[in-house]
Amino acid sequence: MSGRRFVIFLFLLAILAIFNAFSLWSIYLLFADGNFGLLVTMIALTLLIDIIALNPKGYPYRYMIPAMILLFILTLYPMYYTFRTAFTNYGTGHLFTRQQSIQKLLSDYFYIPKSPEEFEFSIFIELEEYKPTDRFIALLKSKETGELYAAPRPQPITRDAEGNITLATAKMAQVSTDSFSAGGISYTLSRSPDDKILSIRADSGERFIYFYSPQDDSTRPNASFYFSEIRGIWLRNAEFTDSEGNQVRLFPNSLYTTFATTERKYALRTETTFDAGRAVQGTVVYNRQTDRTLVEEGGFFYDIDENGNEFTVEGYISDVGFWNFVRMFRDPKISGPFFQVFGWTFTWAGLSVLFSFAIGLALAITLNDRRLKGKKIYRTLLIIPWAVPAFISALVWRNGFFNETYGVLNRFIVQGLFGLEPIKWLNDAFWAKVSVLLVNTWLGFPYMMTVSLGALQSIPEEFYEASSIDGATRFQRFRKITFPLLMVTVAPLLVGSFAFNFNNFTGIYLVTQGGPAIVGASTPAGATDILISYTFKLAFEGRGQDFGFASAISILIFIIVAGFSWINFKLSGSFEEVSR
Amino acid sequence: MAVERRKYWIRHLILIVVVVVVLFPMVWLVSTSVRRDQAAFSSNLFSSRITFQHYRNLLFPERSVGRLILDLQSATYATGEYRGRSQEDLKKTVERYLVKFEALMDESEEMVASVENGTSAIERDLKEKESLIIREMDEVRLSDKALFEERLREIGNLSEVKMAYAVGEILQTTAPSLEGVYPFYIDLLGERADPIVESLETYRKLYEDVFHYRDETLGAIKELEFENKAEVVSSLESIENYISLSSIDYSEWRKVEWLRVINRYLRDVESTMPEVEQEALNGVRTKLYDSFKAAGDVWEEAEAAAENVSQNLSSLAEEAFGPEYYEYVSATEELGVVLAEKEAVEKALTTSESALAELEDSFEVALPTILSEKRKLSALIPPLQIVISKGVEEHTAFSEAKLKNSLDEVDSASKTIALLQQQLTQMQNVQELSSGLSELSGEMAWFSDNKDALTNASGNSEVSKGIDVINIAISNLSRVLPALEKSVSEYVEVSENTTFLREKLKSLDERSEMLSNRMDELKEKADRAQAEYSMALEFIRIKSTLALVEEEITTLEDGRAYISKMTDILDTYFGIKSSNRYRTLGWYDDFDRANREAQDGTVLLNKLISSMRYMKEELSSKVNNYIELRFLGTTITLDDFGTMQETYNSLFQQVNASYQRASRLISDLIEKPASYSASYDGELREIDRALFRANQIWVQKESTYFYFVRWLLNSVIVALSVSLISVAVAALAAYPFSRMRFRGRKQGLLGLLLIQMFPTIMFMVALYALLQFMGSLIPFLGLNTLGGLIFAYSGGIAFNIWLIKGYYDTISNSLEEAAMIDGATKFQAFSRVILPLARPILAVVAILTFMNIFNEYLIARILLQDMNKWTYAVGLWQFSGRFETSWGPFTAAALIGAVPMVIFFLVLQDYIVGGLTQGGVKE
Structure with missing residues (x-):
């Protein structure tokens, strides 16, 4: 091994070490996060790469390491995830694991006891260049005992999708002899001669100036800053914990002008339950206010109100077995639209291929003549619909052409040229189907024309010469020579095109968004929805998301498309290539 | 040979038609993107008034006055996108905006001057054209005359009558x-x-x-x-x-x-x-x-x-x-009357029929009572019969009275029932009730008939129990009978009316049928007569107008009066629009109107400019101090922005309205010229341009314009990165598949094929969570970052590996072997020999990936939230919703993205087609 090679070897080893360090770190984090799917993926990936890299026999595989990393994380894991999700009820109402749901029950729900301890409060703020900042300390004064507590700015714990804080917590420290300590820093109160607290000084040098208190009218000018920067952001969902572990929150009954102690609504306790006649000791969640145990059923926690009615409090992800697949066929409200979508997906893919192939072939035959002048120009012009990015074309068709009132088709052709009633291109089930097919044929025929042209040119001229000697007509020549020979090359491409259109999300979603909606469907199905757009709508649009069902349909699509591809490979002989 | 040539001619024709149809959307797209007017509301498919303003707005967005006022306010208050900027920065920004503001005011004045120069030049020149217009009008008059005379000759002589x-x-x-x-x-x-x-x-x-x-x-x-x-x-x-x-x-x-x-x-x-x-x-x-x-x-x-x-x-x-026509006319009139009457009768008939149904319904309710009471009475008769037949004599005064009382009631009820029944006998639909009633009255008659015998036996216990039954029956009936009486009398009345109406309807039907038959017979002759009549009318109208044509037109006023007299007749009998025929004067008048609108707008705009200038001076003198004050923690606000906004809103709307009208008129002037107007085209276009520019300077501009370039840039960054990463990784991974034999090779290749068939829609849920996790480890790979998006896109390499592997297979092994004999390692042979040779496929894969990623919007839409992080595809998708009818900006935005792609595609079409068809998948 030469010196240079050794350096390279060391370099690669270092990279491997860094990779291992990184993946170990992420494995640790994933474990803490409870994300076991990705965890397993990472472990498998790390082991695999280590083996490949260190085993001399692994040489061919080393080329694939980058590809493996990408495929494992970005393709195999999502695939696994989809399969996994297809057997759960993951969706709106069931967004968290059971463990997370229980955690939510324990932490997010609270109630105000009958006689809470109330605290008046004042806010002290740090200034920067004489300008108030959102760094503050809240000083709470018990109404009962008059004792003072101090709470630093709470730490955000959870945030919603927009990044707003949904829970922030801090510990309250009791103020004794005008000083307290929080977060390892001691603070001292400074009072005016008339015993009002003017500021709080930290050991580390910061000064917090008395800024606002709902109980003090003289601080009213600062109210707007308080509301927008302090309460609106930090205090709205703040929870202070006192030394006894009680939670203190802004008190709704006083219109949020005081803090008050609150109690957790739910807690855990062990309880004996009966399962198949046998007594089982188990941990259950119960409502501390009513002392009733929550009922757990079908991925939901139900609480019981004073009238004895059950109501949902939290749902969690649970396994439902093949329920999502069964639902496709059983539940008439789901299976009705599902079969409609299913049928249309095939019709759509079939007609798309048929129309674009028919037009493409006709044009290819027209163009396929060496003596035709300007062939290249025609071909280039006709290929343009293919060259334009499909999503742009789809949007242009939808906006400019299909709009009922302003669209070019209705105004200048349907009404202007033929003087007919305007057509509801996008709002009528039939015409919406016509619209998407029209656009897709327009988008698809150049491809068909190009491949047909290529195939036509590969048919030897001698065949035609021989046939014309035999006195075959033009049509006979087409039927007996051109078409069969053409199909040999083109058939796999047609199947491929069918498979592509089967999943042609852009062609549907950007033109009609799947609409118009199917009447009476309990899922967001539309008349022009194909399986893939239906899946998308199930997962990401509409009132509720249903990831479980969407995943189940994904798998179905996968099976169908794989089936077509199998046919295709049989036709084109790609398998031989693989085994060569 | 001649035949062949003709065939080619047909072939060319077909191809040209196909090309025109196929490219129509593209032509529309291009032409709409450069239109100056609102294409969605225009009655023309294309327009000759061209502007590149939409492109300029998207690629070099300029702050208009409306936008500047808002931005000045935001910058001064450090809100919105200016939040968190330093004081110096804000002051500089405000300063820059104020300079821009001033520049826009100057430019507005230029535009106003340009409009005024143009209009006054044309106006001056038009004065000299007046005599020409009068002369032309008089020429048109003479041609009108010829036209009228020609038509009269065509009609020929009509009979005096x-x-x-x-x-x-x-x-x-x-x-x-x-x-x-x-x-x-x-x-x-x-x-x-x-x-x-x-x-x-x-x-x-x-x-x-x-x-x-x-x-x-x-x-x-x-x-x-x-x-x-x-x-x-x-x-x-x-x-x-x-x-x-x-x-x-x-x-x-x-x-x-x-x-x-x-x-x-x-x-x-x-x-x-x-x-x-x-x-x-x-x-x-x-x-x-x-x-x-x-x-x-x-x-x-x-x-x-x-x-x-x-x-x-x-x-x-x-x-x-002829008499037929006369009859036809009178029959038409009568038919109208008859049909109207028929409609009224039909309506009345429906009402009374539904009333009958209602009443029949209520009879249905009464029927059970009638029947059950009838049964009670008929069941009561046999036992009583036995008592009577025995000739029982057992009665007291009290029992007699009681019986008599009951039987009297039976009598009176019986009479009522008989009356009702009599009324109902003729009614078909209520036979059930009728027969029930008649049976009931039959049973009741027995009691009346045997009154004496029953009286004698009234003390008998069976009889007295029978009396109780009778009493119950009577009291039950008495609940139903009064209502029934009322309903029956109504029913009789309504059904009589119904019968009457039916008969009337029948006779009306007959009459109308007769009339229309007669009319059908007469129709041909009547039509001919009608045609003759309208010809006569036309003759007279034209002939009477001919007198007006004799008078020479000597002033513009004459001309206008002349036009107003001719409009109707030209439109009715010659199908000629007077606005086209008398364009020579119409153009002159239209210009006058446009000029007046422009002047109105200009007066207001000048006012707007001067007050804006004044307010801007006011503002610039104090804005820095206010920025400082706000930085010192006061929430002080400046009223100036409010006043500016108000002035802008109230005045600009009026200016805009006038200028828009002027602009429309001017576009008409250009598109529908008069004989003398060609020389003004340049000036008119200049005016039109100035009006449009003035509008652009002032109008409130969409904030999305300011992100557009950013989106394009993001798309290019993402697509370029992904295509580089993807090509590098795939080129590497494809090598062993092509050149080496190892365990899992076949399965690996099949697996790659299978992987790319899986629908990626649901991947997004996983990828979302994945990027969230990645973001917590490596911030630039998180959600809502371009890095994260690039990472997410990089997973789609399976197909690329296949494509590249296929190309490697075509490269001969001997080259590598030669290199290795020369001492190269396997990797060196790959990187020094194979990779350079595979450059064409690597380029194709890179380009295909670039195009795919450029077009992808679904994943981007879900992963990117901030508007300035969006890619072009996401942006355009939002654009299309927001600008549903603002086709100008939308089409321009679409073309900016489409044109490079189309050029790319067309230049490299052979490679791309090869690359795509090889895999048998169209993307």
Whole structure:
């Protein structure tokens, strides 16, 4: 091994070490996060790469390491995830694991006891260049005992999708002899001669100036800053914990002008339950206010109100077995639209291929003549619909052409040229189907024309010469020579095109968004929805998301498309290539 | 050879048609993106008024005044996108905006000047064209004349009767007159119109008399001096307002002028005059009054005569167009009446039928009671019969009375029931009730018949129990009967009415059928007659207009009057739009209107500019201090922004309205030229440009424009990175698949194929969570980052590996072997030999990936939240929703993205087609 090679070897080893360090770190984090799917993926990936890299026999595989990393994380894991999700009820109402749901029950729900301890409060703020900042300390004064507590700015714990804080917590420290300590820093109160607290000084040098208190009218000018920067952001969902572990929150009954102690609504306790006649000791969640145990059923926690009615409090992800697949066929409200979508997906893919192939072939035959002048120009012009990015074309068709009132088709052709009633291109089930097919044929025929042209040119001229000697007509020549020979090359491409259109999300979603909606469907199905757009709508649009069902349909699509591809490979002989 | 050539000609034609149809959306896209007007609302598919403003707005977004005011405010208050900027930065920004503001004001003034220069130049020049316009109008008049005469010749001669009838129709809606076209109509009628002519001639004499005596009266008082002379003179002179050759209003004149002024004051004057003069004046003024009065009377006579004549004429229909036509017309009229009546009857019938159904429903309710009581009574009869037949005699006064009482009630109920039943016997739908009632009354009759026997046995316990049953039955019935009585009487009434209506409907049906049959028979002849009639009407109308064409047009005013007279006839009989035919004058007038609109707008715009300038000066003098004040923690606000906004809103809207109107008119002027207008085209376009630019300077611009370039840049960054990563990784991974044999090779290749078939929609849920996790480890790979998006896209390499592997397979092994013999390692052989040779496929894969990623919007839409992080595809998708009808910006945005892709594709089409068809998948 030469010196240079050794350096390279060391370099690669270092990279491997860094990779291992990184993946170990992420494995640790994933474990803490409870994300076991990705965890397993990472472990498998790390082991695999280590083996490949260190085993001399692994040489061919080393080329694939980058590809493996990408495929494992970005393709195999999502695939696994989809399969996994297809057997759960993951969706709106069931967004968290059971463990997370229980955690939510324990932490997010609270109630105000009958006689809470109330605290008046004042806010002290740090200034920067004489300008108030959102760094503050809240000083709470018990109404009962008059004792003072101090709470630093709470730490955000959870945030919603927009990044707003949904829970922030801090510990309250009791103020004794005008000083307290929080977060390892001691603070001292400074009072005016008339015993009002003017500021709080930290050991580390910061000064917090008395800024606002709902109980003090003289601080009213600062109210707007308080509301927008302090309460609106930090205090709205703040929870202070006192030394006894009680939670203190802004008190709704006083219109949020005081803090008050609150109690957790739910807690855990062990309880004996009966399962198949046998007594089982188990941990259950119960409502501390009513002392009733929550009922757990079908991925939901139900609480019981004073009238004895059950109501949902939290749902969690649970396994439902093949329920999502069964639902496709059983539940008439789901299976009705599902079969409609299913049928249309095939019709759509079939007609798309048929129309674009028919037009493409006709044009290819027209163009396929060496003596035709300007062939290249025609071909280039006709290929343009293919060259334009499909999503742009789809949007242009939808906006400019299909709009009922302003669209070019209705105004200048349907009404202007033929003087007919305007057509509801996008709002009528039939015409919406016509619209998407029209656009897709327009988008698809150049491809068909190009491949047909290529195939036509590969048919030897001698065949035609021989046939014309035999006195075959033009049509006979087409039927007996051109078409069969053409199909040999083109058939796999047609199947491929069918498979592509089967999943042609852009062609549907950007033109009609799947609409118009199917009447009476309990899922967001539309008349022009194909399986893939239906899946998308199930997962990401509409009132509720249903990831479980969407995943189940994904798998179905996968099976169908794989089936077509199998046919295709049989036709084109790609398998031989693989085994060569 | 000739045949062959023709075939090619047809082939070319077909191909050209196909190309035109196929490329129409693209042509539309291009043309719409450069249109200056609102394409979505325009009635033209294409427009010649071109602008690149939409592109400029997207690629080099400029802050307009409307935008600047908002941005100045945000910057001063450090809100929105200016939040968190330093004080110095804000001050600089505000300074920059103020400079821009000033520049926009200057430019506005330039535009105003440019509009004014243009319009006044054209205006000056147009003055010289007036004589030309008049001449051209007169030429058009002559050609009108020729046109009319030609048409009259085509129609040929029509019989006098037909003409007369048609004139009669016209006269019905035309008041008599001695001027205009009326005399012409009268002329056409010949002696048929003699009564009118006579009265009108008399009227003309009297009319002249009126003026003659008016002048004499004026002469008579000329020398006199009296208090109200001026009033009297003006009153006398105003006589034209009350009498003309086509109208007269005697009573109004008498009331307003004669009684209040002339008679009143002149009488006073006369009383102070010597007798002779007094008589002279009195005489002449009396004559004036008398002649006016007589004229009024004669006018009424003339009107009556005209009425009379036209009535006589309308009776000519039969003579003119044959009896069939006459009958046809009257049948049409009658049919209308009949049909209207039929409709009313049908409506009444539906009402009464539904009332019957209602009542029958209520009978259904009564029926069970009737039947069950009937059964009770009939069940009661046999036991009582036995008692009676035994001849039981057992009664007390009390029991007798009780029985009698009950039986009386049975009697009275029976009578009611019999009456009801009688009423219902004829009704078909209620036979069940009717028979129930008749049975019931039958049972009741038994009780009446055996009254005596029952009375004798009334003390018997069975009888007395029977009485209880009877009482129950009667009381049950008494609940139903009154309601039934009422319903039955209503039912009878309604059903009689229904029958009546049905019969009426039948007769109406017959009548209408008869009429329409008759009309069908007559139709052909009637149609012909109708055609002749309208031809006659046309002839008369054209002929009467011909008289108007004779007068030469000598002024613009003449021309306008001429146009207003011609418009209707040209449109009705020649299908010619007068606005096109008289464009020479129309253009002149349109320019005038455009000019006025532009001037109105300019006045307001100047006002807007000066007040904005003033406010801007005010603002710039203090804005820095306010920024400082806000940085010191005060929440002080500046009222100036409010006032600026208000001024802008109120004035700019008006300016915009005027300028838009002017702009539309000017576009018409350019698109519909007159003979002399070509020389103004340059100036008009300049004006149009200035108007448009002025609008652009001021209009409130969409904030999305300012992100567009960012989106494009993001797309290019992402697509470029992904294609580089993807090619590098795939090129590496494809090598062993092509050159080495190892375990899992076949499975690996199949697996790659399988992987890329899995629908990626649901991947997004996983990827979302994945990127969230990645973001917590490596921030630039998180959600809502371009890095994260690039990472997420990099997973789609399976297909690329296949493509590249296929190409490697075509490269001969010997080259590598040679390299390895020379001492290269396997990796060196790959990187130094194979990779350079595979450059074409690597380029294709890179380009395909670039295009795919550029087009992808779903994943991007879900992973990217901030507007400035969006890719072009996500942006355009949002754009298309926001600008649903603002086609200009939308199409321009679409083209900016599409054109590079199309060029890319067309230049590299051979490679791309090869690459795509090889894998058998179209993307």
